Amino acid sequence: MSDNIQIEEKRNTPSSSSTSSLTSLTIVSMNLAGCEPSAEAPPTWNKTYVAHVVRQELVKNNPDVLALQECPGPNPETWANDLFQGRYKVMGGVGYAHAGYVLLLVREALISRTTTVDVSTNLPAVMVQIDVDYAVDNGDDDGDDDGTHDVDDSEEEEDPNSIDNDDNMKNKKSTGSRTRSTRVVNICSCHLAPFGGGAERRRKQIQSLLEISSGSRTNDNNSNKPPPLVIAGDTNMRLEEDQVMEGTLKLRDVWKESGEDPTTRYTWDTEDHRGDTKEEGRGGGGGGYFNRYYGEDTRQYKTRYDRIYISDHRQEEEEEEEVNNLSKKQEKQKTKKSCLSLEVSAKSFGLLANRPVNPLTKTHFLSDHF
Helix, strand or coil, X not given: CEEEEEEEECCCCCCCCCEECCEEEEEEEEECHHHCCCCCCCCCCCHHHHXXXXXXXXXXXXXXXXXXXXXXXXXXXXXXXXXHCCCEEEEEEECCCCCCEEEEEEEHHHHHHEEEECCCCCCCEEEEEEXXXXXXXXXXXXXXXXXXXXXXXXXXXXXXXXXXXXXXXCCCEECCCEEXXXXXXXXXXXXXXXXXXXXXXXXXXXXXXXXXXXXXXXXXXXXXXXXXXEEEEECCCCHHHHHHHHHHCCCEEHHHHCCCCHHHCCCEECCECCCCCCCCCHHHCXXXXXXXXXXXXXXXXEECCEEEEEECCHHHHHHHCCCCCCCHHHHHHHHHHHCCCEEEEEEEEXXXXXXXXXXXXXXXXXXXXX
């Protein structure tokens, strides 16, 4: 799966003329199936050769973050660092998944902005925190029509991790100036509990990740809002779990948020599409293809095991920002309290490795997952 997410500072002042520049991160997630060659691969293919072909597929869109599952052992971190040759660096790895290892890598240019978040030793997940740039055009958004924007210490506190801590970040007033700072976004690679009967374990695992993320460094010391969290990986989710994930835990499904394109719906499709005459199954290997990864033993079905979820506490903030008969001053103070929170939105969602390695073979794919 490939996802491009957009990060913006949320400024919710009704009379604001402020605009924020937008920054984006591209995240690629893939279950590598241990880099085992498909049953349909040529006899000359081995795990080493598969790994190099997988690498080409993973980096072709120059992602910022790689969330990988079922990486081969016994030394997965060394294996991955050698494979990506300094272009990406492993920020953490765990072997608590039911198969293989979970890794998270970031692009070399982001290493100095990235720290690893301590995750429970029993969770099949790796989490990092990335400092993300944003810029704000300060307009007259303080509601007093004096051509200035009032900035108090609680609203624009100097961030020691900022790339550019300009003096005007500490000014009480600014007139049309542009300020830069950083905020943090948490990103997680995971491989959750398997099988249809594992729904309750998966719920508990996601709940634990949300709690760990909420306990990490906050974006706004004044409002104590946790940083946004992006969860990517082989979640082993079933459709009937959507209500719990999206309703109870308030996660946002990136595929749904990106428009629910039917051609990118399925991240596992081992149905035989060789008789198809249309591209309607493109996202799941359609258009005349058949992911016969397990050869004659391939069980034919399609589903969405792999997900990318966003939790940025948007719903909670919207509830908090409801104003009931507040004075103008009270409303202004309440808005300021939350004006530095971040929102994360999906810009695009796509699939990779969802086509045969060689289109002429129709049945040879890199993995059982896309």
